Amino acid sequence: MSIEVDEVKKIAKLACLSVDDADLPSYATNLSNILDLVAQMNAIDTTGVTPMSHPFDVVQRLREDVVTETDRREEFQAIAPNTEDGLYLVPKVIE
């Protein structure tokens, strides 16, 4: 499995990662090597095998539909990069 530089760019965009152009070739090599390793999976036939999503056959636990969270907005926003009037600030989205 060989991943080209253009494909790394596409994956980085999907993953919201800015990657320096200079680093693209080494990522392409590393990702290709990892996908080669992963390709060993194809040697085993898994027809009819149920995918395992959890080590135990348990179902998601449900709880009563009641409020459990307390309002800690001030504490949480104290560690945010930029806030104003209780809102998180980001660059303008709509011109």
Added chain:
Amino acid sequence: MSMYHTKSVTELSAMLQAGEVSSVELTQYFLERIKSSDDKLNSFITVCEEDALAQAKESDEKLKAGNAPALTGVPIAHKDIFCTDGVKTSCGSKMLDNFISPYDATVVANMRNAGVVMLGKTNMDEFAMGSSNETSFYGVVKNPWNLKAVPGGSSGGSAAAVSARLAPASTGTDTGGSIRQPAAFCGITGLKPTYGRVSRFGMIAFASSLDQAGPMGQSASDCALLLNAMAGFDEKDSTSIEKEVPDYSADLDKPLQGLRIGLPKEYFAHSEGGMDAEVEATIKAALDQYQAMGAELIEIELPNSGISVPVYYVVAPAECSTNLSRFDGVRYGYRCEDPKDLNDLYTRSRGEAFGAEVQRRIMVGTYALSSGYYDAYYLKAQQLRHLISDDFTRAYEKVDVIMAPATPETAFNIGEKTDDPISMYLSDIYTIAVNLAGIPAMSIPVGFANNSSGESMPVGMQIIGNHFEEAKLLNVAHKYQQVTDWHTRLPEEFK
């Protein structure tokens, strides 16, 4: 000068309860040890001097009042992956270098309630992604047995700190071997519990279906005490198991007569990249010891174990790419300078703050989950995971525990594998299947073997159990530690 660092948690706890030492004295002693020795190791990211002494004072009052829980006043270190209220929680990343957690992880809260004093937060591979502690934003951690060697990872700081006795014990997390591999490399005892046994709430997520927290200590009996405090159902973790927590210290001394030990023939086969000959000889000597104690050795098969590493490098990156999408530079953590628009803010904050290994795994995961590839990668991996898990189920019909090396070789040198991610990934070949199956496993020190640079380094042996059999693993490990002294040996520079 008292030598408190030569005492186990079990011994320190007894001394505290008997009033032979105060928690303040102990805490000061270990803070002093960290101050004087950690510049050699870099095992701590944050040391909590003031908080620790305040907690120690409180513990001393509780001890005086009587009926204090067993761990009251014992100082330990937490891996910096656990959120700690009011204390920096970095996860080894530039992304969280400025993150002061507004709450405690359940593991931390449980330990606090048990009276444990937090000395500080230990270094780790960035977001727990690594097997050598070389991916940390805070620099590599050194192995106390040889400062040129890695301590293993991702819980490398925790392992190094306990190995050098800068802390009597620590917490760690294990997604593909991150407790057992560094425990093996540093000559300490570590336990990865059954998936769901210990709460994941407040433990920064890497691969949610594999992550599990556990104790790292000097001995099985120490790990039992720590697990007693860590384990339990937590409604804040949707995968936490509602099952009573036994007293893990209760069965430590059960005789091993008749114990059936399974030896996976695939792990002991001689193949390229397999077990080093000296490591193998050391493991065999430990198995002989078990036979002498009345255990029976039985060859078993784990036919799908060879596919564990490829399966892991689909499941873990896929889940990591999903989990790490929460780091967006908006609500907390790193934000880039002067973002020109919202997308620039996201991509540059992430691109500038995540290290290369984290970015690699996010990209592999993103690729595996992208449109058209899901069945070929994630679904296929989850199917194979079932086969790997079934192998263990079949094995436990014939044996009580499985023993295997923890690592194919002893601790390698810093820089030796950094240029080749794949060779780094393969250092976890014996530990990963356990996480995929969700079963518990320990690593205990069983001797020494030369590494590739000819330095004598600790060897770790894994004891792997069926679901919820932590007490049996601790019993099997403890009996060995009663008749051997590998676990009490200290690196020369830290005696």
